[in-house]
Amino acid sequence: MPYAHITGWGMSVPSKVLTNDDISKMVDTNDEWIRERTGIRERRIAEERQSSATLGAEASIEALKIAGLLPTDIDLIICSTSTPEHIFPATACIIQDKIGATRAGAFDLSAACSGFIYGLNMAALAIRSGSNKNVLVIGTETLSRFIDWKDRNTCILFGDGAGAFVLQASEQPGGAYGAVMHSDGSGGDLLTIPAGGSRNPTSELTLRTGMHFIHMDGKEVFRFATRVMAGATNEAVEKSGWKLDQVDLVVPHQANLRIIEAAARGLKMPMDKFMVNLDRYGNTSTASIPIAAVEAVQQGKLRPGDKVVFVGFGAGLTWGALAAEWTGPKQATRRVVKLEWFPWIAPIRSFLRRLGRAIEGIIFGRKS
Numbered sequence: 001m002p003y004a005h006i007t008g009w010g011m012s013v014p015s016k017v018l019t020n021d022d023i024s025k026m027v028d029t030n031d032e033w034i035r036e037r038t039g040i041r042e043r044r045i046a047e048e049r050q051s052s053a054t055l056g057a058e059a060s061i062e063a064l065k066i067a068g069l070l071p072t073d074i075d076l077i078i079c080s081t082s083t084p085e086h087i088f089p090a091t092a093c094i095i096q097d098k099i100g101a102t103r104a105g106a107f108d109l110s111a112a113c114s115g116f117i118y119g120l121n122m123a124a125l126a127i128r129s130g131s132n133k134n135v136l137v138i139g140t141e142t143l144s145r146f147i148d149w150k151d152r153n154t155c156i157l158f159g160d161g162a163g164a165f166v167l168q169a170s171e172q173p174g175g176a177y178g179a180v181m182h183s184d185g186s187g188g189d190l191l192t193i194p195a196g197g198s199r200n201p202t203s204e205l206t207l208r209t210g211m212h213f214i215h216m217d218g219k220e221v222f223r224f225a226t227r228v229m230a231g232a233t234n235e236a237v238e239k240s241g242w243k244l245d246q247v248d249l250v251v252p253h254q255a256n257l258r259i260i261e262a263a264a265r266g267l268k269m270p271m272d273k274f275m276v277n278l279d280r281y282g283n284t285s286t287a288s289i290p291i292a293a294v295e296a297v298q299q300g301k302l303r304p305g306d307k308v309v310f311v312g313f314g315a316g317l318t319w320g321a322l323a324a325e326w327t328g329p330k331q332a333t334r335r336v337v338k339l340e341w342f343p344w345i346a347p348i349r350s351f352l353r354r355l356g357r358a359i360e361g362i363i364f365g366r367k368s
């Protein structure tokens with residue numbers, strides 16, 4: 001049975017920064033309150049031209065560069081997002097087209113902030129079953145488009161960004177090991193965008209009452225999160241046949257520093273074993289774990305051979321964890337690739353396919 005190694009990683013965040021002071025000009029809040037209650041100092045906000053697909057595509061190209069693969073080497077794309085481009089088509093398909101991953105199947109996964117863990121686990125299982133060899137997992141969000149900027153309970157928390165991992169099959173032991181995925185739909189109303197789906201289609205009423213924005217019971221979500229983080233980490237570690245003290249780094253969902261500190265206390269692990277970067281990005285939902293992992297690598301906190309646990313929680317309610325032995329790029333098999341060309345070639349290819357369909361439509365339309 002092949003192992004599923006993480007051989008590429010990338011991130012993309014908008015350059016526009018929104019500080020706590022900026023938010024204090026919009027709602028009744030202040031920098032001190034936000035920092036003390038959440039640990040967040042600033043977050044990134046997408047420009048008009050940016051979206052979940054553009055950020056996701058940029059993160060994917062970065063991950064492919066590190067893995068030394070071309071988009072055409074990818075056979076499956078799993079895109080986790082709660083802020084998709086549309087209800088359909090899937091954001092994964094839009095990214096597939098943008099990067100030119102012409103051989104890949106592509107689908108979206110909806111498990112909110114736990115989505116990247118779910119996606120990683122699905123990718124690892126697809127590889128371990130022998131069904132796929134090279135899988136791209138993306139977590140991408142433009143949450144700023146779903147925030148009520150008059151609601152101080154939510155607008156202080158969230159930010160935009162994307163992260164991506166490449167997983168590859170290998171006969172060498174390592175990569176993804178034990179994982180757990182949990183859910184409790186009875187808590188669905190604690191964190192929700194109530195309108196815009198089939199239950200409450202968009203209407204004048206849903207717009208007037210702000211049901212297309214994020215609604216959250218912060219206290220209850222906080223209680224839930226502090227309850228499940230340590231448990232899920234322990235489960236993934238046990239399933240891997242490891243002991244907790246063998247874990248080199250935990251990369252938790254970046255929602256609130258106090259939640260991460262509670263998890264550290266629950267696990268009796270020092271805070272320096274937890275990657276934290278929420279001060280600069282806020283909660284980027286499903287993108288927060290891969291973004292934190294990329295920065296952990298850049299800062300030398302995550303090195304080849306390290307035992308790492310990714311753990312998250314979110315709307316649904318959902319929660320989960322995945323333990324992995326960090327591989328790093330497979331230098332030996334790296335090819336010199338013209339990856340830079342793909343973001344230019346892919347739109348031309350996409351245009352030609354649309355043109356071909358239009359010409360076919362005219363020809364067959366005339367015949368019928």
Ligand code: COA
Nearest residue numbers: 028029033037113152153156218219221222255256313314
């Ligand atoms: N600025 C200033 N005051 C604020 C405020 C803000 N942005 N938001 C709330 N307050 C006020 C409240 O009105 C309340 O005032 P009161 O005591 O006069 O009624 C007081 O601060 C305490 O509010 P409370 O909601 O109890 O704060 P809290 O300590 O629970 O912190 C959150 C609020 C949202 C930061 C916290 O509950 C949280 O992080 N929850 C988890 C959210 C989360 O992670 N969501 C994503 C999951 S993936």
